[in-house]
Amino acid sequence: xxxxxxxxxxxxxxxxxxxxxxxxxxxxxxxxxxxxxxxxxxxxxxxxxxxxxxxxxxxxxxxxxxxxxxxxxxxxxxxxxxxxxxxxxxxxxxxxxxxxxxxxxxxxxxxxxxxxxxxxxxxxxxxxxxxxxxxxxxxxxxxxxxxxxxxxxxxxxxxxxxxxxxxxxxxxxxxxxxxxxxxxxxxxxxxxxxxxxxxxxxxxxxxxxxxxxxxxxxxxxxxxxxxxxxxxxxxxxxxxxxxxxxxxxxxxxxxxxxxxxxxxxxxxxxxxxxxxxxxxxxxxxxxxxxxxxxxxxxxxxxxxxxxxxxxxxxxx
Amino acid sequence: xxxxxxxxxxxxxxxxxxxxxxxxxxxxxxxxxxxxxxxxxxxxxxxxxxxxxxxxxxxxxxxxxxxxxxxxxxxxxxxxxxxxxxxxxxxxxxxxxxx
Numbered sequence: 001x002x003x004x005x006x007x008x009x010x011x012x013x014x015x016x017x018x019x020x021x022x023x024x025x026x027x028x029x030x031x032x033x034x035x036x037x038x039x040x041x042x043x044x045x046x047x048x049x050x051x052x053x054x055x056x057x058x059x060x061x062x063x064x065x066x067x068x069x070x071x072x073x074x075x076x077x078x079x080x081x082x083x084x085x086x087x088x089x090x091x092x093x094x095x096x097x098x099x100x101x102x103x104x105x106x107x108x109x110x111x112x113x114x115x116x117x118x119x120x121x122x123x124x125x126x127x128x129x130x131x132x133x134x135x136x137x138x139x140x141x142x143x144x145x146x147x148x149x150x151x152x153x154x155x156x157x158x159x160x161x162x163x164x165x166x167x168x169x170x171x172x173x174x175x176x177x178x179x180x181x182x183x184x185x186x187x188x189x190x191x192x193x194x195x196x197x198x199x200x201x202x203x204x205x206x207x208x209x210x211x212x213x214x215x216x217x218x219x220x221x222x223x224x225x226x227x228x229x230x231x232x233x234x235x236x237x238x239x240x241x242x243x244x245x246x247x248x249x250x251x252x253x254x255x256x257x258x259x260x261x262x263x264x265x266x267x268x269x270x271x272x273x274x275x276x277x278x279x280x281x282x283x284x285x286x287x288x289x290x291x292x293x294x295x296x297x298x299x300x301x302x303x304x305x306x307x308x309x310x311x312x313x314x315x316x
Numbered sequence: 317x318x319x320x321x322x323x324x325x326x327x328x329x330x331x332x333x334x335x336x337x338x339x340x341x342x343x344x345x346x347x348x349x350x351x352x353x354x355x356x357x358x359x360x361x362x363x364x365x366x367x368x369x370x371x372x373x374x375x376x377x378x379x380x381x382x383x384x385x386x387x388x389x390x391x392x393x394x395x396x397x398x399x400x401x402x403x404x405x406x407x408x409x410x411x412x413x414x415x
């Protein structure tokens with residue numbers, strides 16, 4: 001038995017025993033790489049996720065809505081930062097991760113490649129998109145890699161406000177004028193399927209799931225999480241008096257779950273590959289922010305270095 | 317581990333927050349900043365948006381020396397068989413009070 005195999009067995013035994021893995025512990029190269037990919041893409045999603053919502057900050061219909069949305073978008077920035085830090089513990093630099101995002105090498109959640117056309121979309125995003133994210137993230141609070149799990153605990157604490165502010169927006173519109181209710185229904189129609197897509201490909205088309213479950217990176221499969229989301233969300237839509245755009249949706253007494261229709265997987269893969277409605281716009285916004293901010297980063301660094309030198313001069 | 321070719325990446329600071337007086341500062345995470353002053357300002361925004369703290373410490377990550385997990389046995393196992401460091405090791409009659 002080679003020593004490498006032995007180490008892998010010991011590693012798996014630690015995972016099986018429910019122990020957490022910390023950054024400086026020995027880990028299989030694939031475990032490290034999978035985490036760098038998953039955590040950085042999660043971070044990118046938080047950061048790119050600010051763009052569709054930022055679109056509505058200046059046009060929020062009241063001060064109450066505006067402060068809520070502003071705080072939510074600020075949280076997303078914070079969540080991105082927690083996650084980038086967690087990924088950095090595995091030996092990748094922040095700039096490398098940005099580079100991967102900007103060149104399209106790293107992905108982010110496809111949901112943010114859909115446009116926010118009306119104010120109701122902000123409600124639908126908080127309710128559905130954050131709702132779907134919460135289901136995934138609650139699972140990840142128990143993931144095997146310590147820094148990722150800790151970041152998730154912080155994120156989950158903050159995330160439930162996001163979903164509630166979204167649902168409150170939907171509630172206001174659904175109980176409002178016929179035009180407002182129509183707006184809410186339209187937002188649900190457009191965001192329902194992309195929200196279901198957030199859980200990723202079907203289990204049989206997700207080759208990495210088995211290894212991720214074995215390493216306790218994921219504790220549930222894509223289809224299990226998707227089902228959980230549908231079961232939770234359908235009654236919430238009924239409460240709003242809105243209808244879910246899926247004629248096949250119905251309660252299955254025997255399974256104790258809702259049956260629901262098939263996702264348009266062609267659309268799913270098209271958006272993943274960069275052909276969604278806003279892929280180019282989102283990426284361009286990130287690249288512009290990075291490039292136009294370069295002089296600020298350089299100036300801050302130059303000033304910090306100058307101050308340090310002054311301090312030394314005074315001391316001598 | 318930063319890319320050595322990119323000297324312009326702001327250094328990383330480890331952030332410690334005291335959640336309220338009477339409690340210790342606890343490590344909450346890390347962030348990038350040009351210097352310590354900016355690290356405190358950024359930590360305020362990143363880690364205390366909901367009154368999680370009354371005091372912040374920032375420490376450049378490169379200044380931290382950590383024990384190596386491979387040395388954990390050598391460092392921590394010797395304490396395992398020293399049960400006589402715990403009060404329950406000492407056998408006293410149960411009728412005895414306040415000891």
